[in-house]
Amino acid sequence: MNLASRKAPTTEAQRRLAYFNERRDAIVSTIRELVEIESPSDDKAALDRMAEAVAQKFSQLGGKATVKVRVHPAKDRGNHLQVDFPGNSAAKPVLLLGHYDTVYPLGTLAAMPCRAVDNKLTGPGVLDMKSGIALMLHALAALQDWHKADLPRPVTVLLVSDEEVGSDSSRPITESLAKAAAAVLVLEPAHGYQGAVKTARKGVGGYLVKVTGKAAHAGLDPQKGANAILELARQIEKISSFTDLKKALTVNVGVVSGGSRTNVVPAEAAAQVDVRIARMKDAAGIDKKMRSLRPFNRKCKIEINGGINRPPLERTAGVAALYAQAAAIARNLGWKLGEAAVGGGSDGNFTAGLGIPTLDGLGAVGDGAHAPHEHILISELPRRAALIASLIEQA
Ligand SMILES: [Zn+2]
Secondary structure (H helix, E strand, O other): OOHOOOOOOHHHHHHHHHHHHOHHHHHHHHHHHHHOOOOOOOOOOHHHHHHHHHHHHHHHOOOOOOOEEEEEOOOOOOOOOEEEEEEOOOOOOEEEEEEEEEEEOOOOOHOOOOOOEEEEEEEOOHHHHHHHHHHEEEEEEHHHHHOOOEEOOOEEEEOOOOHOOOOOOOHHHHHHHOOOOEEEEEEOOOOOOOOOEEEEEEEEEEEEEEEOEEEEOOOOHHHHOHHHHHHHHHHHHHOOOOOEHHEEEEEEEEEEEEEOOOOOOOOOOEEEEEEEEEOOHHHHHHHHHHOOOOOOOOOOOEEEEEEEOOEEEEHHHHHHHHHHHHHHHHHHHHHOOOOOEEEOOOOHHHHHHOOOOEEEEEOOEEOOOOOOOOEEHHHHHHHHHHHHHEEHHHH
16 A cells, blocks of 8 residues: 555645535435435426425525526426526636436335435435435535635536436527536536546437338238338347447447237337447447448338437546546545546536536445435545535636
């Protein structure tokens, strides 16, 4: 072990860490309140209730400062929530980005209650990402406390309602706020129990491949038919061959459907395809390949819909610089903050795609996002909050 490389925490960093250690239970209870308001992405009434409760919490941070809470109404999704904190400097705002929807239907809480067992806090959406919202609230409250109500620089918070279902409704708002920001901090879950931040995320695409053949009696005159399932099977072989691991480009046929009865030559079949790219420059190539699929059997027709919908979050110089700042803050707090490249996308992909320095995975540490064992580690909350607060000042 190399003791010399481990820097002792500075007094200021220690003070901040102690501040959040004292408030650890308060952070946990904010998380619990948020988890106990269920907010599935497809339930507007539930989402709007959640947005209302979160808006309330942010307005309470108003105090002497003029905090502006703004609701962006969404027709079929929950309303998106924007909160602007003026700062006492002319610096561009930092954008704190997150979502308050979860993948869990109403009623999940009964089977998966928000409970603290030893160091783990469980519940639907506790990791992804209600604890991220709680960390925003507590980091901002601390900054107001330390800086006598005024933040040291302007901060914009955006919490969207549709991240788990593709962010179609919120994307324009995310992009316009990101363009005005100096940096974007995404409070999505950290990577692994080590709590690494995410400095690269793959871009995501989706395609629907529909084959139309010709129905016929499988016993009497099969030669008059054109088997759409057979055609699709050949296409799936071809589509799967587009995977190029050297480029970290993957193509996955994840859902297939087709046919009606065993004694009928099927006239229809379809496949849903997931595409992941690590570099934006690979987007056009894979899109072209998907669109150039032609039927093997000329009696079949193919229709292709879809495209790349989230650009990759690439580890640009801006992203690397933001990570270096975060790692330096963590070092002062006495720990080593790692970085990770992951396959899943987030709204950080949109902001990074615009060239705005973006650091993702700053939220809670835990495991089991979208799964029954979803949980966070309570002991990680104080230093996470301290990191976020300091990064807001410096980014
Ligand atoms: Zn998430």
